[in-house]
Amino acid sequence: xxxxxxxxxxxxISMIMLSGTLAACSGGDNNTTEKSNGGSNSEENKSSxxxxxxxxxxxxxxxxxxxxxxxDDVVAEFERQTKDTLNLKLNFTFTPQADYVNKLKxxxxxxxxxxxAFDAPWMNMNTFIAQNxxxxxxxxxxxxxxxxxxxxxxxxxxxxxxxTGADGQPHTYGVPLGQYLGDLSAxxxxxxxxxxxxxxxxxxxxxxxxxxxNVMKNDKNMIPLVIKNDGQYGTVxxxxxxxxxxxxxxxxxxxxxxGPNVTATAHIQDNKVSAVSLTGDKAENIAAxxxxxxxxxxxxxQQIREWHDKGYxxxxxxxxxxxxxxxxxxxxxxxxxxxxxxxAINAQxxxxxxxxxxxxxxxxxxxxxxxxxxxxxxxxxxxxxFLCIPETSENADRAMAFVNWLFExxxxxxxxxxxxxxxxxxxxxxxxxxxxxxIDLTQNYSFPGYMLTWNPNYIRLSSTVPDHLVEYYRYIxxxxxxxxxxxxxxxxxxDPVKNELANPDFVKVSNDELxxxxxxxxxxxKGMAKLQQKWESNSRLQQDIETIKAELRKQLxxxxxxQSAG
Amino acid sequence: xxxxxxxKGLRDLVYNRYLYLLALPAVLFSIVFAYLPxxxxxxxxxxxxPIKGLWDSEWIGLKNFEFFFRGQDWLIITYNTVxxxxxxxxxxxxMSLTLAIMLTELGKNAIVRTMQSIMILPNFISWPIVGLFSxxxxxxxxxxxxxxLSSIGAGTIDFYTNADVxxxxxxxxxxxxTAGFGAIVYMAAIVGIDKEMYEAARIDGASRLQSIxxxxxxxxxxxxxxxxxxSLGGIFGGNLDMIFSLVGDNSFLASRTDTIDTYVFRALRxxxxxxxxxxxxxxxxxxxxxxxxxxxxxxGKLDKDSALF
Numbered sequence: 001x002x003x004x005x006x007x008x009x010x011x012x013i014s015m016i017m018l019s020g021t022l023a024a025c026s027g028g029d030n031n032t033t034e035k036s037n038g039g040s041n042s043e044e045n046k047s048s049x050x051x052x053x054x055x056x057x058x059x060x061x062x063x064x065x066x067x068x069x070x071x072d073d074v075v076a077e078f079e080r081q082t083k084d085t086l087n088l089k090l091n092f093t094f095t096p097q098a099d100y101v102n103k104l105k106x107x108x109x110x111x112x113x114x115x116x117a118f119d120a121p122w123m124n125m126n127t128f129i130a131q132n133x134x135x136x137x138x139x140x141x142x143x144x145x146x147x148x149x150x151x152x153x154x155x156x157x158x159x160x161x162x163x164t165g166a167d168g169q170p171h172t173y174g175v176p177l178g179q180y181l182g183d184l185s186a187x188x189x190x191x192x193x194x195x196x197x198x199x200x201x202x203x204x205x206x207x208x209x210x211x212x213x214n215v216m217k218n219d220k221n222m223i224p225l226v227i228k229n230d231g232q233y234g235t236v237x238x239x240x241x242x243x244x245x246x247x248x249x250x251x252x253x254x255x256x257x258x259g260p261n262v263t264a265t266a267h268i269q270d271n272k273v274s275a276v277s278l279t280g281d282k283a284e285n286i287a288a289x290x291x292x293x294x295x296x297x298x299x300x301x302q303q304i305r306e307w308h309d310k311g312y313x314x315x316x317x318x319x320x321x322x323x324x325x326x327x328x329x330x331x332x333x334x335x336x337x338x339x340x341x342x343x344a345i346n347a348q349x350x351x352x353x354x355x356x357x358x359x360x361x362x363x364x365x366x367x368x369x370x371x372x373x374x375x376x377x378x379x380x381x382x383x384x385x386f387l388c389i390p391e392t393s394e395n396a397d398r399a400m401a402f403v404n405w406l407f408e409x410x411x412x413x414x415x416x417x418x419x420x421x422x423x424x425x426x427x428x429x430x431x432x433x434x435x436x437x438x439i440d441l442t443q444n445y446s447f448p449g450y451m452l453t454w455n456p457n458y459i460r461l462s463s464t465v466p467d468h469l470v471e472y473y474r475y476i477x478x479x480x481x482x483x484x485x486x487x488x489x490x491x492x493x494x495d496p497v498k499n500e501l502a503n504p505d506f507v508k509v510s511n512d513e514l515x516x517x518x519x520x521x522x523x524x525x526k527g528m529a530k531l532q533q534k535w536e537s538n539s540r541l542q543q544d545i546e547t548i549k550a551e552l553r554k555q556l557x558x559x560x561x562x563q564s565a566g
Numbered sequence: 567x568x569x570x571x572x573x574k575g576l577r578d579l580v581y582n583r584y585l586y587l588l589a590l591p592a593v594l595f596s597i598v599f600a601y602l603p604x605x606x607x608x609x610x611x612x613x614x615x616p617i618k619g620l621w622d623s624e625w626i627g628l629k630n631f632e633f634f635f636r637g638q639d640w641l642i643i644t645y646n647t648v649x650x651x652x653x654x655x656x657x658x659x660x661m662s663l664t665l666a667i668m669l670t671e672l673g674k675n676a677i678v679r680t681m682q683s684i685m686i687l688p689n690f691i692s693w694p695i696v697g698l699f700s701x702x703x704x705x706x707x708x709x710x711x712x713x714x715l716s717s718i719g720a721g722t723i724d725f726y727t728n729a730d731v732x733x734x735x736x737x738x739x740x741x742x743x744t745a746g747f748g749a750i751v752y753m754a755a756i757v758g759i760d761k762e763m764y765e766a767a768r769i770d771g772a773s774r775l776q777s778i779x780x781x782x783x784x785x786x787x788x789x790x791x792x793x794x795x796x797s798l799g800g801i802f803g804g805n806l807d808m809i810f811s812l813v814g815d816n817s818f819l820a821s822r823t824d825t826i827d828t829y830v831f832r833a834l835r836x837x838x839x840x841x842x843x844x845x846x847x848x849x850x851x852x853x854x855x856x857x858x859x860x861x862x863x864x865x866g867k868l869d870k871d872s873a874l875f
Contacts, residue, residue: 010584017591098835105840109616133617229814315706316726318816321698391617499629502842504637504833511817511832520727520818538638 057398058089061116062107063451064100067092070419070445077420088402108133108390115399118451119174119388121163121491122257128388129163129173130495135389136165137172140400148408149175149400152455160381164491174386175403177454179340180476181379184367185237188327188345189334191359193219202361205242212312215333224312226332228323231517233336235304235313241364247375251290254378254487256552259494259501261510264552265289268486271560276549280509280535282542296532301516301524308519317518328352336363339472343462347441362472370475373483380488381479385450410458417453418460419445428463490559497551500544509535610845630845634830644802647825651801653733654740659790661741662748667778669749670756685746696739697811729822732813736823739812740805748793755789756782791865791872799858802850806831826850 075090082088095103101124107114119125119134128134141149141158153176162170189202189211197214199207212224227234248255256264258278267275267289275288287294307313314320327335328345330353337345339360346358362368366376387403389396405412411421418425418433424445425433435441447453461473475481494501512531521527535541579586605620610630612623634640665685672678703710704725712722725731759782767777804827813823815832830846866873 007584010587014587014590018594102840105616109614109619111619131615131617133615316724318726318814318818319701319705321814499632499636502633502636502833502839504633504829505639507833508637508639508817508820511815511820514815515817540636540638544636 053084054087054398056087056089057395058091059115059395059399059402060113061090061092062095062100062104062114063092063118064095064097065448065451066096067094068445068447069443070424071447074415074419074445074447078415081415082405086398086401086405088398090402108392111392113393113395114390115393115395116403117388117390118385120385121382122260122384125174125386125388126163126491126494129165130493132166133391134173135391135393135396137175137389137400140404141172146400146404148404148406148412152407152457157456160488161383161386162489164493170489174388176383177385177387177450177452178383179449179454179456179459180473181381181383181479181482182377182476184339184472184476185233185241185336185363186339186342187225187238187334187336187361187363188342189359189361191357192355193222193333194359195357201359205365208361211333212310216311219333221331223314223326223332225307225334225336226320226323226326227313227317227336227518229318229320229518231514233323233338234317234517235307235519236300236517237336237363239300239303239307241366241376245375246292248293249375249378249483249485251293252486253289253293254485256487256490256492256556258492258548258552259506261506262501262548264549266487266552266556268556268560271564273553273556273560276553276556278545278549278552279506280538280541281545281549282536283532296528298516298525298528301519301521301528304517304519305521305524313519316520318515318520324348330356339469339476342465342469344446346464351442360466360469367472367475370471370481372475372478372480374481375483377482378485379482380485380490381482382488385454387452406453407455407458410460413453413455413458414460417447417449417458419447431460432463433460434463487556487559489563490556492552492555497548500547503541503544505535505538505541509541607844607848609841610848612841614839614841614844616840626841630839630841631849633833633839633842634826634846634849637829637833639824639829642821643824643826643829646822647804647827648801650733650736650805650825651797651803653737654744654805655794655797655801657737657741658744658748659794661745663752663783663786663790665745665749666752666756667782670753671774671778682746682750685749687746688743689747691743693807693811696743697814700739700812726816727818729819732819732823736809736812740808751793752786752789755786759785787869788872791869792874795858795861795865795874798861799854801857802826802853804828804830804850 071092075092079089104114104117104119104124119128125134140146141153142155143150157176158172159170161172161174161176163173165171165173187202187208189208191201193215194200194202194211197211197218199211199214202208202211215222215224225235225238252268254266254268256266258264262279264279265277265286266273275285277286277289283296286296304313308315320326323332323335324337324345325348326332328348328351330349339362342358342360349356349358364374364376366374389399393399406416407413414421414425414433421427423436424439426436428434435444456477459473459477461470465473512534513528515521516524516528608620609623611625611627612620613626613629614623637643669678669682702708704712706712706722706724706726709725711725715722723731725735763781764777767781772780804825806825806827809823809825809828810831813819813828816823826846830843834843862874
């Protein structure tokens with residue numbers, strides 16, 4: 001009797017624990033059945049009549065960063081508006097930037113449906129195209145079934161943004177997202193402080209330096225120029241943008257990004273590659289470059305160090321993780337960022353320091369004077385960011401229908417870029433917008449458009465952008481501002497030298513140099529010479545560099561031959 | 567029928583089948599969540615393509631492993647990793663033991679309990695947050711420590727350009743964060759020691775220190791060895807969250823602070839090759855596994871009761 005009781009007790013307990021253990025798995029199972037249902041739905045769609053309302057389908061869209069405030073409201077508004085036409089449900093997944101690529105890969109590996117993914121050549125896109133993982137989108141563009149795409153993406157624009165597929169031919173593998181070919185770097189400064197020191201608005205470089213001196217003198221606890229620990233938007237742009245720089249493109253030198261930390265410079269003469277140099281390369285390998293590019297030049301680093309000594313920048317910018325936050329909290333007198341962020345910065349500064357006035361000074365002298373073409377603006381006329389459709393997506397047609405809708409009209413586009421009209425923003429004229437009075441900007445919808453909506457045909461500027469800056473927007477929107485790179489259209493296939501490119505010392509090279517960009521090393525010329533020596537004595541690295549260069553030369557020459565033949 | 571089962575273990579299994587049933591969920595749990603995922607190890611030997619999946623990706627042998635040894639610094643980095651972990655294990659064990667003994671000797675009252683809670687609190691603060699706080703302590707411009715040093719007239723220390731100060735800092739930070747929590751394990755073991763032994767010792771005239779060194783520590787020996795063996799398994803792990811939060815991409819400090827994890831993370835964070843990442847963690851696990859098995863053998867040779875298995 002007693003044994004029996006124990007037996008059943010044991011059985012019950014193990015059953016309970018067992019069900020607990022397997023609960024997680026069954027959750028996953030449910031998911032897949034749902035997904036495969038979604039898949040079969042779309043199959044039916046294809047066969048059913050196009051003109052009738054399609055079956056309801058959920059699109060899984062992967063973007064990066066944080067989910068914007070009020071985003072669900074916008075998606076609900078979209079679903080309400082298109083219930084009778086597209087009949088789509090949108091399931092957006094936002095992933096922190098550091099995890100994004102891995103999460104995308106894991107989702108695909110696990111067989112989860114991803115219908116639209118944000119990707120870019122500086123991220124994962126080239127690899128995935130080489131592996132044939134992204135859908136060839138050629139048939140959707142210039143197709144009357146997708147009028148929105150036809151309207152928003154012209155032939156030339158598409159041709160500039162094609163990638164070489166596994167078949168060796170150029171194809172469209174992503175919906176190009178961009179407004180301008182370049183970003184206008186701007187120094188954001190505290191106009192109210194300038195006024196306090198008796199200065200007018202900053203219009204020249206000398207005035208900028210005088211402003212920094214005044215900050216040092218009058219506000220000892222204020223950082224004159226706050227720079228971020230990765231060196232982006234830092235002192236290099238400010239200093240090089242305001243001194244006489246030799247013209248690289250006129251000398252026939254073109255930069256090519258080969259991988260996340262590897263950049264090549266190729267000297268091209270008469271459609272032939274005469275010399276190539278790479279990140280971490282030996283100094284002797286640039287000797288064949290035309291003057292003055294045949295010698296290493298460390299004067300910029302020396303000037304940065306001078307700024308460090310004067311106190312214009314922090315002693316240890318390497319710990320400054322959030323430069324924008326420091327500026328908008330009122331702890332710094334200026335910072336560098338793209339002009340496109342003016343609204344966000346203005347709003348955050350006003351929230352942090354209510355009495356502050358934001359001033360904008362265009363960083364580079366050539367841009368300030370609207371020089372055309374601008375030698376600093378070498379472009380391959382390729383957009384930076386794309387929307388891709390993984391090969392495994394069963395809803396490619398529906399996904400492109402959504403993208404088509406997005407670019408069909410200004411109103412559709414604005415819904416995702418700016419939010420709900422009247423609630424999140426109001427129109428001003430045809431091509432401007434403003435935020436409704438009394439709205440809390442920190443809680444308002446604010447979407448990073450480069451991930452989904454940016455397009456040169458649908459630009460809407462904030463009405464708060466001062467008139468003299470609107471001219472700069474026109475300036476960077478003008479194709480004449482840019483110098484077309486001789487290697488525009490060339491896309492390096494990393495596959496043959498993948499292992500060489502993965503040499504961890506490439507990261508070390510850029511990381512070693514970072515300290516100089518931040519002005520943290522005493523004698524930059526001496527230090528860099530020592531670093532150069534260290535890289536040159538790294539025989540494994542040099543060997544890999546030579547292999548990569550040989551491959552690049554081969555691919556580049558094949559491309560140039562093809563160009564001149566065509 | 568029963569005589570047919572020759573193996574003793576199997577006979578035991580059949581005889582006590584209902585009791586063994588209790589282990590079934592745990593066994594299944596390990597199979598599902600620890601052993602099945604191990605199939606993923608194959609991507610260390612593949613040019614992994616997520617869409618082709620585990621079985622159809624191209625096999626490339628040991629190419630993924632080469633990546634780590636391509637760099638110039640892999641020896642320094644391995645050395646740093648092992649050194650930090652040994653220091654962490656040694657100082658951590660010592661500190662946790664001391665704290666545990668001190669607290670139990672104090673008896674049980676409100677103050678001791680409060681102290682105990684305060685001690686384990688740092689364990690729940692994540693490294694990125696500690697990293698943010700540490701900046702306010704260490705920076706040259708506004709750091710608390712340098713402020714203090716200059717106010718008493720001593721020279722300042724440039725923490726973020728001087729690599730040599732970081733090993734002790736990391737060891738101290740690790741102690742601050744983990745020692746209190748580790749002490750709890752030892753306190754539990756001390757509570758388990760037979761109180762009669764202490765009473766008998768006291769009657770025989772043993773002092774407090776003598777009780778600690780002659781009774782408490784010897785009784786804790788197997789616990790100490792067990793925890794040591796368990797931590798050996800992670801000796802090739804690189805404390806990524808700790809070091810990256812505190813140091814980041816600072817190349818001045820890399821020579822003394824770079825470990826396998828931070829090095830690999832930095833090299834792969836943008837390209838993100840799953841195969842190479844998997845190869846490195848496989849390498850770390852295998853070395854860890856060998857160390858645990860070897861150390862266990864040695865521990866068993868020296869003292870039978872201390873071995874884990």
